[in-house]
Amino acid sequence: MKSRIGPYLQSAPAMLWLALFFIVPLLAIVSISLMTGNSIDGYTLTWNFSVFPDALDQYSAQLGRSFLYGGISTLLALIAMYPVAYWIAFHGGRRKSIFLFLLLLPFLVSFIIRILTWQFILSDEGIVLGTLKDLGILGENAHILSTPVAVITGLTYDALPWMALPIYVALEKIDRDLVEAAGDLYASGYQQFRRIILPLSAPGIYAGILLVGIANIGDYLSAQILGGPSTTMIGNIIQTQYVQNGDYPVASALSLMLMLALLLCVFVYARVFGTRTIQEYA
Amino acid sequence: MAGKGISADGARPVRRFPWTRFVLPSYVFVVMAYTLVPIAVMILYTFNKAPNQRLTFSWHGFTTEWYSKLFEVQDLTQALWHSLEVAVISSIIATALGTPAAIALARRRFRGRGAIDLVVVTNLTAPTVVVGASLLGFFIALSVPRGLVTILIAHVAFNIAIVIIVVQARVSGFDESLEEAAADLGAPPWITFWKVTMPLILPGIFSAFLLSFALSIDDYIITSFVAGQTLTFPLWVAGAVKVGIPPQVFVMGTLIFVSGVLIALASLILQRWGDHGETVRT
Numbered sequence: 319m320k321s322r323i324g325p326y327l328q329s330a331p332a333m334l335w336l337a338l339f340f341i342v343p344l345l346a347i348v349s350i351s352l353m354t355g356n357s358i359d360g361y362t363l364t365w366n367f368s369v370f371p372d373a374l375d376q377y378s379a380q381l382g383r384s385f386l387y388g389g390i391s392t393l394l395a396l397i398a399m400y401p402v403a404y405w406i407a408f409h410g411g412r413r414k415s416i417f418l419f420l421l422l423l424p425f426l427v428s429f430i431i432r433i434l435t436w437q438f439i440l441s442d443e444g445i446v447l448g449t450l451k452d453l454g455i456l457g458e459n460a461h462i463l464s465t466p467v468a469v470i471t472g473l474t475y476d477a478l479p480w481m482a483l484p485i486y487v488a489l490e491k492i493d494r495d496l497v498e499a500a501g502d503l504y505a506s507g508y509q510q511f512r513r514i515i516l517p518l519s520a521p522g523i524y525a526g527i528l529l530v531g532i533a534n535i536g537d538y539l540s541a542q543i544l545g546g547p548s549t550t551m552i553g554n555i556i557q558t559q560y561v562q563n564g565d566y567p568v569a570s571a572l573s574l575m576l577m578l579a580l581l582l583c584v585f586v587y588a589r590v591f592g593t594r595t596i597q598e599y600a
Numbered sequence: 601m602a603g604k605g606i607s608a609d610g611a612r613p614v615r616r617f618p619w620t621r622f623v624l625p626s627y628v629f630v631v632m633a634y635t636l637v638p639i640a641v642m643i644l645y646t647f648n649k650a651p652n653q654r655l656t657f658s659w660h661g662f663t664t665e666w667y668s669k670l671f672e673v674q675d676l677t678q679a680l681w682h683s684l685e686v687a688v689i690s691s692i693i694a695t696a697l698g699t700p701a702a703i704a705l706a707r708r709r710f711r712g713r714g715a716i717d718l719v720v721v722t723n724l725t726a727p728t729v730v731v732g733a734s735l736l737g738f739f740i741a742l743s744v745p746r747g748l749v750t751i752l753i754a755h756v757a758f759n760i761a762i763v764i765i766v767v768q769a770r771v772s773g774f775d776e777s778l779e780e781a782a783a784d785l786g787a788p789p790w791i792t793f794w795k796v797t798m799p800l801i802l803p804g805i806f807s808a809f810l811l812s813f814a815l816s817i818d819d820y821i822i823t824s825f826v827a828g829q830t831l832t833f834p835l836w837v838a839g840a841v842k843v844g845i846p847p848q849v850f851v852m853g854t855l856i857f858v859s860g861v862l863i864a865l866a867s868l869i870l871q872r873w874g875d876h877g878e879t880v881r882t
Contacts, residue, residue, distance in 0.1 A: 324704070324708070325705075325707075325710040326710070326712075328703060328704035329701035329704045331700070331701070332697040332698050332700070332701035332760050332764065333701065333719070335697055335760055336719055336720075336757060336761070337719075339738075339753055339754070340731070341719065342738060343734035343735045343737060343738035344726075344730075346734065346737055346738045347733065347737045350737045401624060401627055401628070401631075402627075402628050404624075405624050405625065405627075409625075417632075421632065423635070423636065423861070424636075425860075426857045426860035427853055427856075428818055428834060428856065429818045429834065430820055430833075430837045431849065431850065432638050434849075435641040435642050436638060438641055438655075438657055475635075475638065478631075528725065529725075532727055535727065536727030536730065536821075537729075538821065539820055539821065539838070543841055552729075553727075556729050556730075556733050557824065560733050560736055560825065561736070561824065561825060569733055570734075570737055573729070573730040573734060574730075576727055576730055577726065577730045580725070580727055584725050
């Protein structure tokens with residue numbers, strides 16, 4: 319059992335699969351991005367490095383929008399869920415697991431159906447707009463679908479449980495004696511929160527931001543179903559270019575740039591908190 | 601005891617801010633209600649007497665018709681079947697490959713461990729749109745025909761990392777002296793493994809399997825790249841958005857949701873039972 323090659327034999331099958339179907343494809347799109355040609359005659363490798371600045375130039379609006387929508391939805395989810403995670407961790411009492419369960423219920427509904435229900439809710443005659451129009455608060459022509467508000471609403475909703483979970487885990491780990499000690503030393507409630515609880519929950523906050531931010535910046539289903547032509551995100555472009563138009567080099571270049579931009583964020587995170595914390599909360 | 605702000609462990613009350621008595625619980629209630637709205641919408645509209653076999657926002661009266669006609673949209677049933685097949689098979693393969701790797705990573709220090717950690721973390725944090733695009737590029741470059749097999753390969757790839765993380769977390773908290781005791785009593789290594797190690801880490805393996813299953817059946821973005829002409833449940837639904845969604849989609853979503861809730865409740869009750877009423881940590 320404790321042989322030298324043991325751990326290698328044990329991890330080899332999983333690592334081979336990941337090498338072949340995750341690492342190699344990532345490297346493959348580097349070479350694909352440098353090809354030129356068209357979808358009918360095929361592509362050849364011409365080391366066409368200009369694809370990167372060109373793609374960046376052509377799709378800078380969508381790339382910027384992805385980071386904007388992704389950033390706003392992540393921030394909204396953080397603001398919405400921190401107090402909830404805090405309350406469950408510190409004041410949930412014996413019903414903690416029931417509250418957590420309620421919070422995670424959306425996970426049991428298919429991703430696509432969650433977004434579809436928002437299309438329902440936000441539709442021109444739906445619960446929100448229909449009511450506001452009936453009350454005369456909004457004009458008859460008001461609409462939310464196809465606007466950034468609709469896309470961000472969908473992205474934020476999907477992020478809520480993903481954001482709450484790591485923050486809750488971090489808060490739950492805080493030694494209650496520390497908070498009590500601060501109280502005994504006459505720290506006010508606000509000071510206890512600001513000086514003890516908030517700093518100790520920081521790894522959870524960062525893990526939540528990382529998980530949600532990456533998923534939302536790369537997401538394209540919200541934009542596809544809730545958005546319109548003016549809300550296309552970089553994911554939509556990659557998908558259409560790759561699957562429908564067969565423009566592989568441009569789609570690969572965009573994927574690589576997205577990946578690199580996000581890897582940079584992960585790298586900065588790992589330098590500050592270490593990779594172990596990502597694993598712990600993922 | 602929602603609203604009374606009783607602390608996590610009744611014995612040593614944490615000093616609390618005055619507003620945790622009323623403001624915070626009400627806020628938590630509002631956020632929880634908000635997260636449940638789409639679920640309520642989904643369930644409610646499975647009972648709408650929708651004309652033309654399409655979901656509409658306007659209410660046309662109560663019916664249970666769609667439950668009895670659950671499998672009448674043939675392509676949809678076919679797509680759901682594909683999803684179930686892929687979810688079951690990919691979770692089995694991922695669990696089988698990921699578990700030994702997780703055990704090795706949790707227990708042994710060996711050269712290359714850091715590299716494996718890095719691959720797993722990158723896999724978990726890589727934007728799904730990039731993972732999907734790179735796999736499609738890889739399959740196109742090798743002229744692999746896209747279909748059920750490529751979907752399966754992709755799902756195993758993203759589930760392996762999940763299995764490794766979940767199982768590793770359970771194995772790390774495992775008391776190795778139990779295995780030593782078995783060895784001291786003369787059990788050969790494989791008997792120790794099957795009689796001592798396996799039963800203790802089985803709950804971890806089982807939750808890894810369930811999580812893989814859930815992620816697989818729900819995946820839209822990666823599948824949309826590698827599916828070719830094959831449709832899974834999320835792909836079919838996304839394709840049907842433009843022409844209108846048959847009510848059966850929400851019925852299937854509701855049934856999946858209800859079975860998920862039942863499985864989760866069962867495990868929650870078992871866990872409570874096992875803990876003899878101690879605080880349940882999730």
